Amino acid sequence: MAKVDLSTELCGVRLQNPTVLASGILGTSKGMLKAVALTGAGAVTIKSLSLEPLPGHNNPIVIGFEAGMLNAVGYANPGIKEGVKEFSNLKEVGVPVIASIIGRDVGDFMKVLEGLRGLDFAAVEVSLSCPHTPGYGMLAGQNTPEATKEIVSVVRKGTGLPLLVKLSPNIPEIGRVARAAEEAGADGITAVNTLGPGMLINIEARQPILDFKVGGVSGPALRPIALRCVYDIYKTVKIPILGVGGISTGRHAIEMLMAGAYAVGIGTAVYSRGIEVFGKVCQEMEEWMEANECTSVKELIGSAHAP
Amino acid sequence: MAKVDLSTELCGVRLQNPTVLASGILGTSKGMLKAVALTGAGAVTIKSLSLEPLPGHNNPIVIGFEAGMLNAVGYANPGIKEGVKEFSNLKEVGVPVIASIIGRDVGDFMKVLEGLRGLDFAAVEVSLSCPHTPGYGMLAGQNTPEATKEIVSVVRKGTGLPLLVKLSPNIPEIGRVARAAEEAGADGITAVNTLGPGMLINIEARQPILDFKVGGVSGPALRPIALRCVYDIYKTVKIPILGVGGISTGRHAIEMLMAGAYAVGIGTAVYSRGIEVFGKVCQEMEEWMEANECTSVKELIGSAHAP
């Protein structure tokens, strides 16, 4: 497999391969980050941290269905104070670690960034796009071009690390939101967060299954939407894109790169293919690239944008 | 199966059972409508008609993927003049036939409605929500609350038939759009049209597969989103809802009724389960209702809205 080079770069961060653990999947502890890195991920993202601890929603918070998964975790997290303890000495993880952060307002974001100072994160990901947590993301209107510009332009000053802004797929004109982030100083775009929200009902109980009733859609159902979002964003902005949504195979990852992503996030596939999904996807990419005389990831990025 | 009564009513139109052929699937000719009615549909909707003939997009216009289907038919249709010939003597179809119509502006809609006069349609469905046809629906901004109100209030005057307004799932605040339609005089809401748009790329060709590049997502991927939309709309408006999106089994249909639908549209499942899907879904509904001591559809409608 030596002939193929899977390494890539995302906002100046060098990755051994393009697979990245998406935020909120297993990223609750350094121990889990290590475990995921060992299975072959090129980088890992922590579960989003807020200023104060958040209990999250009651169970069920996750429910699988025939086309993917619904989740309403509700940003359960121990808050920045605990987070700082948890994520010390990140060098141990062995791959770049991205800090995902959330806030109700710029004040929150700035305080969280302050907390992160001195830790070994490789980049910061500002999530403005959760569809199921009151006071945050979509439910706080943070996913409009205007709000995005306002938040990012301030947050930008709060960190010297590469700054990724994570967008929602629920905005048809996502390109405009991406441009707003770029103009406000973002170094990259993470596209996308979960879709919807959606709902599933247990007909015997005559109740929505998720305790919060609705949750964000991820997995296969999200894949074509995420691809279109990345394709549109690639046309609108110059900064690199971390493509996330429904990726579970090497073919999916290559498709996302061709749409314009520099690296690919993987979340729900941890459920469908196990925690080893990162290594599997990398091997499948290598096999396809060899069979198709493609030697580097660079050749793939954006290659579906016909001249 | 005698004990169970599957009949329902939608804006004053009586249906033998709640399954309705969704617009754009097979509804191109009276012959196909008959064929679908024979397989057990409670009502059928014609492929949307516009004022002038539309060629639609080049092939591929439809592509299946692991979680559903992408389509960019582009409203190919022979226009109202041909349509009038095609859809004469609709009594032959044997079940109520709903006329789906589209337009670039209210003028279009009014002329199309004029053309329909004297034909035996049971209701009119105004589609303001196609995500992949320039000049129509989403791509003409018809899916905002404001545009919806403006169009519906005029169109309302153009027909004496029950008027359904078909909405897009791409608007998180879909409840507001539904209310706008209700206030403008709509008799019912059809929720939802396809999602997205989305994209799929053939990585060997390095090209989007659909010739139009993007298309609307339907089938399983859409199901939880459609359920949430219907659930929200049911909370916001009093007029009945035709719930459409990802339904392929009796359980799915019952789930949609519990979310608040009075009847359920079926489209993509014609592909996954065959044209006989309508009869199959009805039988599965009957079996469940018998097993759960539920004797009428009325008992199911909106029953997931806990007091």
Place this chain on the structure above:
Amino acid sequence: MHLEPVMMKIEEVILESNRARSFIFKKSLEYQPGQFIMLWIPRLDEKPFSISYHGKDFFGVTVALKGRFTQRLHGMKVGEWVGIRGPFGRAFNLGACPEPQGCRACVVGGGVGMASLAVLIEKLENSVVVQGARTTSELLYCNRFKDMLLCTEDGSAGTKGVPTDLLEDLYRHYKFDAIYTCGPEAMMVKVSEFAREYNIYMQASLERYIKCAVGVCGQCCCNGLRLCVEGPVLEGGTLEKLEDFGRYARLGNGCKVPIGTYLGKKT
């Protein structure tokens, strides 16, 4: 079956006639004679074609020059790539006639309709084949099917006239149990009338405008039937009741027009 187009390399191009070329792909494909595939040229269009060559590890299509798409295809060379989706549709019913073993069948092809019949002919142990064309230069597979009977409208090869003129004599001579046909719809109408008169089992492969090929868009419908699912091969009994047969077809925008207009019309 491929639900998404699979890119395949053109391994060989065969000049079949002055209007038709075959394109061979070295891939195995599950296929029954009578089915069709969708051939995709990215950023141009995707169109239906029958499979005219089929073996364990290869298959091919024979394409007649019509308009924009077939012109581009005819311009393609060995080594270039196209997408293949399918195969789709209902195949010819081989076990149809009374005693399948000794069953003798008659195959009637007209023009490029021969393409849909070629693999069928190879599968039938025992058949008599008639091909009709306008003139010699448009005849197909003459070397492939040595004892095929020919007729040309200008008499430049074989009998002067159309294949249906021969049916009566052929039947008296061969007493075949089944007729399979594909070609100009007018010809297929004649064949079906003949089969009905002599009460012979008959199947014809029809042509209508195909888009989705998976039975959802309704474009290909012929009265209540979807040509891409319930067809393209239909039985004589079905054709009898099919009002559109020999009369109407739909253009790409769904307009129902006389079959002649349809075939002529550039879309």
Place this chain on the structure above:
Amino acid sequence: MHLEPVMMKIEEVILESNRARSFIFKKSLEYQPGQFIMLWIPRLDEKPFSISYHGKDFFGVTVALKGRFTQRLHGMKVGEWVGIRGPFGRAFNLGACPEPQGCRACVVGGGVGMASLAVLIEKLENSVVVQGARTTSELLYCNRFKDMLLCTEDGSAGTKGVPTDLLEDLYRHYKFDAIYTCGPEAMMVKVSEFAREYNIYMQASLERYIKCAVGVCGQCCCNGLRLCVEGPVLEGGTLEKLEDFGRYARLGNGCKVPIGTYLGKKT
């Protein structure tokens, strides 16, 4: 396995002790001893419980009174419905000890930890069982496992003290090849130390806060392990290296706290 909650009717309620009740469901369920299910009370919450009764066409859970959820559950009567998702997680390894057949195992249970061991005990041909509880009224399954050894902290039944006090004597007497344990983590730590010292194969079923139960949310993680997937049953060898074992656990919001705090804390 049920990935979505399946509503099931409570067919029987058994009062096991003054703090614990069992709820029986007449449904068959694929299950291995040590696995757990998620029990859903719509519009309240969904929590993990071990299966403590299991037969061809029924299963049951034994629930100790803790807080909001278990209180509501204890209030439920025969005929009421709850949702069941699962079973999930890694089971006890029965074929683990040297000679499976004649293998003698020791099962050490504390408090409601007995619930996770009950079906295991029924499956082991040949085992010695010790249960510990604070006092007689909290002992479980005394009639179900007649020759189970008992100890209570207040001496009101069986030996006065905790099960681990007996291990040494038991081992001298029975020379068992494996130890399975579930109960207060402090007790399981002692058991694992004992097993290590005497080099006996050992497995313990741990408790951590479970949410998704399918290995995505990361809530249940214990250092690098997901208790809901790689656990809840872990081997002695794994436990040795598990820094959190006996020390730390995470609350529902992910805060890492001393195990004592975790067990006490209402969430």
